[in-house]
Amino acid sequence: MSTTMISQQNPRKRWGLFILASVLVLAGIATLYLRPDDFSFQMLALVAFVVSTRVVRLAVRSRPGSFGGQTADSEVIKRPGRLLWTVSIAMLVPAGLSTLFLYVDALGGYHDVWPVKVFAVVAVACTLVWSYLAYKLAR
Numbered sequence: 001m002s003t004t005m006i007s008q009q010n011p012r013k014r015w016g017l018f019i020l021a022s023v024l025v026l027a028g029i030a031t032l033y034l035r036p037d038d039f040s041f042q043m044l045a046l047v048a049f050v051v052s053t054r055v056v057r058l059a060v061r062s063r064p065g066s067f068g069g070q071t072a073d074s075e076v077i078k079r080p081g082r083l084l085w086t087v088s089i090a091m092l093v094p095a096g097l098s099t100l101f102l103y104v105d106a107l108g109g110y111h112d113v114w115p116v117k118v119f120a121v122v123a124v125a126c127t128l129v130w131s132y133l134a135y136k137l138a139r
Contacts, residue, residue, distance in 0.1 A: 017059035024052035080136040088133045091126045098122040
């Protein structure tokens, strides 16, 4: 049964997929919070995040009126909006600051852990925002 058939037969299944994705994300966050130093649990959390993105993709592709992931409006090319450009450019500030904090901590001998964690969080945020911008530009 295709994903298009899922939503046309029962739209509650689509919402079920969104709920499943939310539960997977929350389980991944809880795993990282409860067992931050255990590598195997970190990998389980990573798998939960990846599976949740796949489940969200299935739910989005199964929305009514879609066929193979393309809607009737897919011929209209939507360029990145002003908000996406603003957020993308604004992400340069935390990226630069986190790099500076990491550099200053490196000069001091890496005695603090927080600059590394801040740098990692900012790197993930920048990756998400800038990859979405690249997707919009390539589309």
